[in-house]
Structures are given as structure tokens and as C-alpha cells.
Amino acid sequence: MTACIVGWAHTPFGKLDNETVESLIVRVTNEALEHAGLGPEDIDEVVLGHFNGGFSPQDFTASLVFQASDKFRFKPATRVENACATGSAAVHQAIKTIEARRAKTVLVVGVEQMTRTPGPEIGNILLKASYLPEDGETKGGFAGVFGQIAGRYFQRYGDQSDALAGIAAKNHKNGVDNPYAQMRKDLGFEFCRAESDKNPFVAGPLKRTDCSLVSDGAAALVLADTETALRMPRAVAFRATAHAQDFLPMSKRDIIAFEGCAEAWRRALDQAGIQLSDLSFVETHDCFTIAELIEYEAMGLTPPGQGAIAVKEGWTNRDGKLPVNPSGGLKAKGHPIGATGVSMHALSAMQLCEEAGGIQVKNPTLGGIFNMGGAAVANYVSVLERIK
Numbered sequence: 004m005t006a007c008i009v010g011w012a013h014t015p016f017g018k019l020d021n022e023t024v025e026s027l028i029v030r031v032t033n034e035a036l037e038h039a040g041l042g043p044e045d046i047d048e049v050v051l052g053h054f055n056g057g058f059s060p061q062d063f064t065a066s067l068v069f070q071a072s073d074k075f076r077f078k079p080a081t082r083v084e085n086a087c088a089t090g091s092a093a094v095h096q097a098i099k100t101i102e103a104r105r106a107k108t109v110l111v112v113g114v115e116q117m118t119r120t121p122g123p124e125i126g127n128i129l130l131k132a133s134y135l136p137e138d139g140e141t142k143g144g145f146a147g148v149f150g151q152i153a154g155r156y157f158q159r160y161g162d163q164s165d166a167l168a169g170i171a172a173k174n175h176k177n178g179v180d181n182p183y184a185q186m187r188k189d190l191g192f193e194f195c196r197a198e199s200d201k202n203p204f205v206a207g208p209l210k211r212t213d214c215s216l217v218s219d220g221a222a223a224l225v226l227a228d229t230e231t232a233l234r235m236p237r238a239v240a241f242r243a244t245a246h247a248q249d250f251l252p253m254s255k256r257d258i259i260a261f262e263g264c265a266e267a268w269r270r271a272l273d274q275a276g277i278q279l280s281d282l283s284f285v286e287t288h289d290c291f292t293i294a295e296l297i298e299y300e301a302m303g304l305t306p307p308g309q310g311a312i313a314v315k316e317g318w319t320n321r322d323g324k325l326p327v328n329p330s331g332g333l334k335a336k337g338h339p340i341g342a343t344g345v346s347m348h349a350l351s352a353m354q355l356c357e358e359a360g361g362i363q364v365k366n367p368t369l370g371g372i373f374n375m376g377g378a379a380v381a382n383y384v385s386v387l388e389r390i391k
């Protein structure tokens with residue numbers, strides 16, 4: 004028995020001054036239920052993904068879902084957290100509950116509100132997702148951590164500035180057509196490649212355009228067991244899921260190999276009984292462009308050190324042989340930490356149901372998702388397939 008996505012909701016991502024964590028949760032809860040054609044009374048359990056870490060004062064948030072309807076009262080509701088993979092942690096938790104037959108329907112909500120926090124404080128909050136005894140003093144927040152990773156990659160494999168700019172330009176171009184995206188501007192390769200007042204270096208070789216955005220936003224999914232799902236208007240099944248958690252200290256790992264990511268992809272493809280080339284598209288965790296580059300290698304698209312080929316040859320463009328981040332990714336869509344993994348699943352389900360509008364890829368059959376917490380510490384892969 005597996006679980007299926009039967010409904011979803013997604014707010015626009017960005018600086019949402021008129022929203023609060025509570026209002027975002029309530030909004031996507033109501034919209035996802037409506038999309039699934041269910042009421043709160045039909046939901047057996049609730050899982051909320053919310054990183055927080057200090058972004059908002061309210062830090063005990065699972066029951067905020069109940070603000071959407073009194074009918075949720077006394078249902079099991081739990082918040083889960085796994086750094087920037089919090090959203091996928093929530094999704095995978097819900098799947099396990101359904102597979103264990105403890106619930107037929109689970110509502111998953113992912114939420115974050117980051118933009119009310121001042122810039123330098125954002126960096127310090129995000130650094131809590133690194134290994135503080137080693138990385139606590141890192142300048143530039145998580146950009147500093149990935150700046151080090153990019154520096155080491157350049158040292159081993161040569162300067163990759165063209166590839167990073169190519170990834171940034173691709174994802175910004177894709178984001179133009181995504182109505183949920185925070186930045187809908189085609190910045191172009193030249194702008195992303197050159198250092199300028201508008202595109203300064205942020206950490207190591209990473210410029211501003213190599214970084215994901217600071218965002219508010221929420222997304223939600225209604226999951227159901229297959230039997231229930233097949234009675235509903237649409238059903239997108241989890242053909243495979245994998246979660247590989249790695250050591251926290253970067254010093255205990257080959258940090259530019261993203262071994263946990265590679266392990267999660269191996270397990271998921273094996274479980275699904277498919278090759279990477281069977282996927283119609285991938286939504287991957289481009290918190291920084293160097294992450295997307297290394298993920299090409301970890302997912303098996305290119306050998307180690309050769310991810311740049313995929314960019315140069317246009318393999319990962321929306322019309323390429325494996326479109327990667329047709330949504331614009333974290334780079335253009337935005338990255339409200341707790342919402343990101345849920346958003347990736349919602350957008351992938353839209354793709355497979357051919358309801359993705361301007362970002363639609365052609366004739367999709369299988370979609371892959373990789374969501375990462377920390378520097379390749381929490382690694383979640385899902386393979387989705389529409390069954391109805």
C-alpha cells in the first residue's frame with residue numbers, strides 16, 4: 004500500500020506583509036481541503052512542517068492548523084522539523100502513517116515567515132542548521148557554509164563560475180512563468196555571471212544570484228491511501244520515497260560529493276524500479292547554485308566533477324532531456340524553509356496532472372524530488388507517478 008496526493012494548495016512566495024504564520028497555515032489548509040473535495044472532518048491526522056528557529060515568536064505551531072476549523076479538534080497533529088528538508092520530513096511522516104494504516108487521510112502543511120527578521124539575524128538562525136562547534140562563526144550565514152563548499156569544489160574540479168551562472172539564469176528564466184514565484188524576472192546569463200553592484204560576491208565564489216531567496220509562504224497537501232485516492236478526482240502516487248540522514252559535521256564527510264543525496268537517489272530509483280532517465284522532470288534543492296550542480300552528480304546525471312556538462316548542453320532546461328527545477332527552484336520561486344519540501348511535492352503533482360500552466364513540462368509520467376536539510380545532512384527523495 005502506498006500513499007497518494009489527492010489535493011494541494013500553494014500561496015505565492017515572497018514578502019507577504021499582510022500574512023502571519025497562522026494566516027498562511029489557515030489559508031493553505033482551507034484551500035487544500037477544497038481542492039481535494041474534503042472537509043476537516045474527513046482528515047484523520049495533521050502533520051505540520053515549520054523550521055522557525057526564531058523567525059517567529061510562536062514556536063509551538065501544530066495546533067494552528069485547527070484555527071482553520073473547530074472540526075479538527077482532538078485529531079492527532081504534530082510538527083516535524085529537519086532543517087531545510089522540514090517540508091519533505093512532514094510529507095514522508097504522513098506517508099508512513101498511511102502505510103502503517105494508522106490513517107486513511109493526512110493533511111500536510113509547510114510554512115515559514117522569514118522576511119520580518121532582519122538580514123544578519125536570518126543568517127544566524129539558518130546557521131543553527133549547521134554543526135555549531137565547527138561552523139558557528141561562519142560569516143554570511145548558510146551562504147558562508149556553501150561558499151566554502153563551492154571553494155572546495157573549484158579547488159578539486161576547476162573554476163565553475165560559468166556553470167553556476169548558467170544554473171541561476173535557467174532557474175530565473177523558469178521562474179518567470181511560475182505564478183507562485185517570488186522573483187519573476189529573467190536575469191540572463193551575463194547578469195548572473197558578472198560581479199556588479201547589483202550582483203556582489205556574498206561568500207567565497209558565490210554571488211547574490213547564486214543564493215536562494217529569503218521568503219514567506221506556505222503549501223499544503225492532502226494525502227490518502229490508494230483505495231481512498233482512487234475514489235477521488237485525482238491521485239498522484241508515491242512510487243518511491245527515500246530518506247538518508249548523514250553526519251552533521253562536514254569534517255566527517257566528503258562534503259563536495261553529497262553522499263547522502265546520492266544514497267537517497269540510489270534507494271529511491273531502486274525502489275521505483277526505474278533509471279534516472281525515466282524521470283520526466285526533477286525539482287531539486289538549489290538553496291545555492293553549487294548545490295544544484297553537485298546534485299546533478301549525486302543523482303547520477305553526470306560523473307563527479309562533470310555537472311557543468313548538464314548546464315552547458317542544456318540537458319536541465321525546461322525543454323531539455325531532464326528538466327530540473329521547471330518551477331524556478333528555490334532560486335526564483337523562493338525558499339520559505341518549512342514550506343519548501345511541501346511546495347516541491349505540490350508543484351510536481353501539478354506537473355503530473357498537467358495543471359502546471361506556464362511551467363508545464365511536456366507529457367510527464369514520473370517526477371523526482373530532492374529536498375535537503377543542512378549541508379547534505381537530511382536527504383529526502385520522492386518519485387511521483389499519476390495513477391488517476
Ligand SMILES: CC(=O)CC(=O)SCCNC(=O)CCNC(=O)[C@H](O)C(C)(C)COP(=O)(O)OP(=O)(O)OC[C@H]1O[C@@H](n2cnc3c(N)ncnc32)[C@H](O)[C@@H]1OP(=O)(O)O
Nearest residue numbers: 086087122129132145146211212214215216217290376377
Ligand atoms: C539551512 C539548510 O538546511 C539548507 C539550505 O537550504 S540553506 C539556504 C537557506 N537560505 C539562505 O541562506 C538565504 C540566502 N539568501 C540570502 O541570505 C539573501 O538573499 C542574500 C544575502 C543573498 C541577498 O540579500 P541582500 O543582500 O540583503 O539583498 P536585498 O537588500 O534583500 O535585495 C537587494 C536586491 O537584490 C535582490 N535579491 C535579493 N536576494 C536575491 C537573491 N538571492 N537572488 C537574486 N536577487 C536577489 C532583491 O530583489 C533586490 O533587488 P532590487 O534592488 O532590484 O530591488
